[in-house]
Amino acid sequence: MTDPLILAVPKGRILEEALPLLAAVGIVPEPAFSDEGSRALRFRTNTPAVDLIRVRAFDVATFVAHGAAQLGIVGSDVLAEFEYSELYAPVDLGIGHCRISVAEPAGLAEHDDPRGWSHVRVATKYPHVTRQHFARRGVQAECVKLNGAMELAPVLGLAPRIVDLVSSGRTLKENGLVEVEVIAEVSSRLVANRAAFKTRPDVVPLVDAFRRAVMEKTAC
Incomplete structure (x- = not known):
């Protein structure tokens, strides 16, 4: 059997x-x-x-x-x-359905242009996806691996940006973050x-x- x-x-x-x-x-x-x-x-x-x-x-x-x-x-x-x-x-x-996105504090986003990045420090549970994404643009990505509570990283100075799943965007908004790039639809x-x-x-x-x-x- x-x-x-x-x-x-x-x-x-x-x-x-x-x-x-x-x-x-x-x-x-x-x-x-x-x-x-x-x-x-x-x-x-x-x-x-x-x-x-x-x-x-x-x-x-x-x-x-x-x-x-x-x-x-x-x-x-x-x-x-x-x-x-x-x-x-x-x-x-x-x-x-959701998306993997790069997000950063709203205050930073006001004067930030992703096209000018050469090096980024990012908190994420997707280090492989993140490095691949930025490498295609010639940007060096330093990844801090987290398994959750990603939105705390910019607030507490762990990393100025995050790469995480985004659905409605509500969690980002409630933590003072905004999407600045979509890496992939999921x-x-x-x-x-x-x-x-x-x-x-x-x-x-x-x-x-x-x-x-x-x-x-x-x-x-």
């Missing part, structure tokens, strides 16, 4: 948007999945052929790349940061482990089911 296919899903906002897609492909998590008091990380579904694991967004790519999960749902920001060769991203799910993708995609017969049909669900949603 084949072990259940493991689908890694991220905690937070993307998961809320992903649940209707999961339902559209016939995957309904067990009740414990919605129990906020549960500490479980692996969950059964209505089909014995599929289990879910719920992990941090950045960890979804790692679990799938290393074969601990066969499929996952992850933002294109994470894929760009890690560039795992073991990952195949066959479906843009059309959810989790959406969530269905990713597959390349080896599993070739060797497990249950992976391709599920990928196709997600593709159909996205096409039907787009057509509505």
